[in-house]
Amino acid sequence: xxxxxxxxxxxxxxxxxxxxxxxxxxxxxxxxxxxxxxxxxxxxxxxxxxxxxxxxxxxxxxxxxxxxxxxxxxxxxxxxxxxxxxxxxxxxxxxxxxxxxxxxxxxxxxxxxxxxxxxxxxxxxxxxxxxxxxxxxxxxxxxxxxxxxxxxxxxxxxxxxxxxxxxxxxxxxxxxxxxxxxxxxxxxxxxxxxxxxxxxxxxxxxxxxxxxxxxxxxxxxxxxxxxxxxxxxxxxxxxxxxxxxxxxxxxxxxxxxxxxxxxxxxxxxxxxxxxxxxxxxxxxxxxxxxxxxxxxxxxxxxxxxxxxxxxxxxxxxxxxxxxxxxxxxxxxxxxxxxxxxxxxxxxxxxxxxxxxxxxxxxxxxxxxxxxxxxxxxxxxxxxxxxxxxxxxxxxxxxxxxxxxxxxxx
Amino acid sequence: xxxxxxxxxxxxxxxxxxxxxxxxxxxxxxxxxxxxxxxxxxxxxxxxxxxxxxxxxxxxxxxxxxxxxxxxxxxxxxxxxxxxxxxxxxxxxxxxxxxxxxxxxxxxxxxxxxxxxxxxxxxxxxxxxxxxxxxxxxxxxxxxxxxxxxxxxxxxxxxxxxxxxxxxxxxxxxxxxxxxxxxxxxxxxxxxxxxxxxxxxxxxxxxxxxxxxxxxxxxxxxxxxxxxxx
Numbered sequence: 001x002x003x004x005x006x007x008x009x010x011x012x013x014x015x016x017x018x019x020x021x022x023x024x025x026x027x028x029x030x031x032x033x034x035x036x037x038x039x040x041x042x043x044x045x046x047x048x049x050x051x052x053x054x055x056x057x058x059x060x061x062x063x064x065x066x067x068x069x070x071x072x073x074x075x076x077x078x079x080x081x082x083x084x085x086x087x088x089x090x091x092x093x094x095x096x097x098x099x100x101x102x103x104x105x106x107x108x109x110x111x112x113x114x115x116x117x118x119x120x121x122x123x124x125x126x127x128x129x130x131x132x133x134x135x136x137x138x139x140x141x142x143x144x145x146x147x148x149x150x151x152x153x154x155x156x157x158x159x160x161x162x163x164x165x166x167x168x169x170x171x172x173x174x175x176x177x178x179x180x181x182x183x184x185x186x187x188x189x190x191x192x193x194x195x196x197x198x199x200x201x202x203x204x205x206x207x208x209x210x211x212x213x214x215x216x217x218x219x220x221x222x223x224x225x226x227x228x229x230x231x232x233x234x235x236x237x238x239x240x241x242x243x244x245x246x247x248x249x250x251x252x253x254x255x256x257x258x259x260x261x262x263x264x265x266x267x268x269x270x271x272x273x274x275x276x277x278x279x280x281x282x283x284x285x286x287x288x289x290x291x292x293x294x295x296x297x298x299x300x301x302x303x304x305x306x307x308x309x310x311x312x313x314x315x316x317x318x319x320x321x322x323x324x325x326x327x328x329x330x331x332x333x334x335x336x337x338x339x340x341x342x343x344x345x346x347x348x349x350x351x352x353x354x355x356x357x358x359x360x361x362x363x364x365x366x367x368x369x370x371x372x373x374x375x376x377x378x379x380x381x382x383x384x385x386x387x388x389x390x391x392x393x394x395x396x397x398x399x400x401x402x403x404x405x406x407x408x409x
Numbered sequence: 410x411x412x413x414x415x416x417x418x419x420x421x422x423x424x425x426x427x428x429x430x431x432x433x434x435x436x437x438x439x440x441x442x443x444x445x446x447x448x449x450x451x452x453x454x455x456x457x458x459x460x461x462x463x464x465x466x467x468x469x470x471x472x473x474x475x476x477x478x479x480x481x482x483x484x485x486x487x488x489x490x491x492x493x494x495x496x497x498x499x500x501x502x503x504x505x506x507x508x509x510x511x512x513x514x515x516x517x518x519x520x521x522x523x524x525x526x527x528x529x530x531x532x533x534x535x536x537x538x539x540x541x542x543x544x545x546x547x548x549x550x551x552x553x554x555x556x557x558x559x560x561x562x563x564x565x566x567x568x569x570x571x572x573x574x575x576x577x578x579x580x581x582x583x584x585x586x587x588x589x590x591x592x593x594x595x596x597x598x599x600x601x602x603x604x605x606x607x608x609x610x611x612x613x614x615x616x617x618x619x620x621x622x623x624x625x626x627x628x629x630x631x632x633x634x635x636x637x638x639x
Contacts, residue, residue: 324493
């Protein structure tokens with residue numbers, strides 16, 4: 001009995017009659033949907049970026065820093081006391097069951113030279129495990145061998161930025177560069193990794209065997225000293241137990257009494273980043289929720305205009321009833337008008353939202369991602385707004401008495 | 410079985426404390442193929458009677474049998490169905506949908522009757538031809554004269570093959586010549602298609618086209634006689 005395409009045509013015709021009014025009503029929905037999509041795009045872009053940075057950093061990461069010392073009652077900051085050693089790293093690898101790999105780091109900045117070009121960068125003395133801890137594959141060449149580490153061999157692995165600055169397009173493998181005037185042979189090149197969560201260029205780095213860094217580049221006060229130890233736990237669930245095991249082990253190795261403070265700091269990087277990601281998710285939801293308020297305001301606009309429309313067209317309703325329109329014929333007609341308004345507004349709003357996100361990412365350089373889900377969600381939501389706010393006017397229209405409606409002037 | 414039969418139909422409107430008796434105990438029968446004029450001054454109850462006959466309104470008390478079934482107790486949608494299939498309305502003010510072509514106006518009852526698009530078109534064309542409006546199918550009400558608009562309304566009343574046409578002051582807005590043309594259409598429909606026509610008017614020269622005149626006064630029938638005898 002109910003003829004959808006025809007009802008649709010009637011609805012479109014009715015909306016065309018009052019073009020200005022229809023477009024203003026739609027504008028509410030357009031802005032609402034556009035705002036929802038843009039806000040979700042900004043939020044999703046931000047969380048996505050953080051997630052990307054987390055995975056670029058390496059997963060399930062724990063960092064151990066040499067601890068604060070107390071000197072004459074004054075507590076110094078973390079890292080002021082060189083307490084971590086290569087031995088600690090080896091012990092963690094050996095004795096902590098929740099740990100998958102351990103890489104000690106002794107780093108410093110150094111001027112590196114190749115031919116006529118030079119570049120200042122961070123030189124990290126470490127072990128082969130570093131690449132595993134950081135989930136960082138080689139683009140070319142090889143990693144360190146255990147002989148390299150044992151012999152403090154003068155070999156190095158270069159990050160992409162260093163390669164670009166020293167070699168340009170030439171192949172660096174097998175070439176010799178000078179780090180602090182000492183010759184190191186390039187054995188490997190790392191894949192591009194991009195920015196760290198704190199905005200540093202992670203590719204601006206050189207890895208050398210930790211022993212070479214200790215003995216030849218950054219001579220240390222204590223034998224075997226390292227600046228930090230990076231640890232990868234076996235899984236996300238193992239992170240906390242790994243933290244506990246490391247703390248217990250290091251306290252024991254460093255002969256720290258029950259009442260004394262640790263002389264090292266264990267940081268769960270992954271957990272910190274996940275917290276950041278979590279909060280950006282919450283932010284996304286919050287932005288979306290605020291934007292959807294404007295969608296509801298748009299819906300109220302539809303309801304308002306539909307009520308006016310029902311009053312204006314009382315006589316038309318009377319005519320339709322006189323020739324046999326049933327309750328639902330009338331109801332559906334007005335409902336369809338409201339839904340048409342909100343859906344056309346929804347489609348235009350989606351286009352506005354996508355454009356808005358593009359503009360934002362170009363002008364403000366925010367990463368934005370318009371997800372398919374947010375489009376589907378916004379479209380369905382605008383349809384629901386139409387049904388919800390269109391129902392009362394349609395209901396009102398359908399309950400008019402045919403005689404009163406026909407006599408309405 | 411009579412086409413239309415009312416038994417003691419009354420209609421009371423409550424306006425605050427005052428009850429207005431629009432109809433008092435009206436009992437009438439109208440047979441198939443009759444051409445009846447209902448006359449009376451405004452407020453005499455003739456329009457209320459028409460609305461009840463047409464299924465636009467329900468009596469307060471009494472029975473209204475349409476083709477033997479009691480219509481008084483039907484619900485909104487059942488009454489809508491009756492209006493759709495049994496009754497064609499022609500109003501003084503034409504009551505066509507604005508911004509809608511003549512053919513679409515005529516198709517309207519068939520839409521609510523659930524008739525397929527192709528058949529709708531054909532029957533609407535035929536109905537417009539019957540009232541002499543071929544070639545004006547795509548014209549909108551604004552582009553048509555009063556007489557032409559009333560013809561569209563008559564075509565709309567005809568198109569569902571309703572046995573009854575209710576015309577409420579159909580010539581009230583028309584000049585004498587056009588009124589005569591419209592009345593001729595009613596006469597022809599009554600004679601050739603045996604459609605029962607009930608006409609509300611206060612002009613006796615319009616009532617003269619009918620075969621039977623019923624007069625209302627203060628909600629009651631005061632006379633009911635064939636045309637030409639008085």
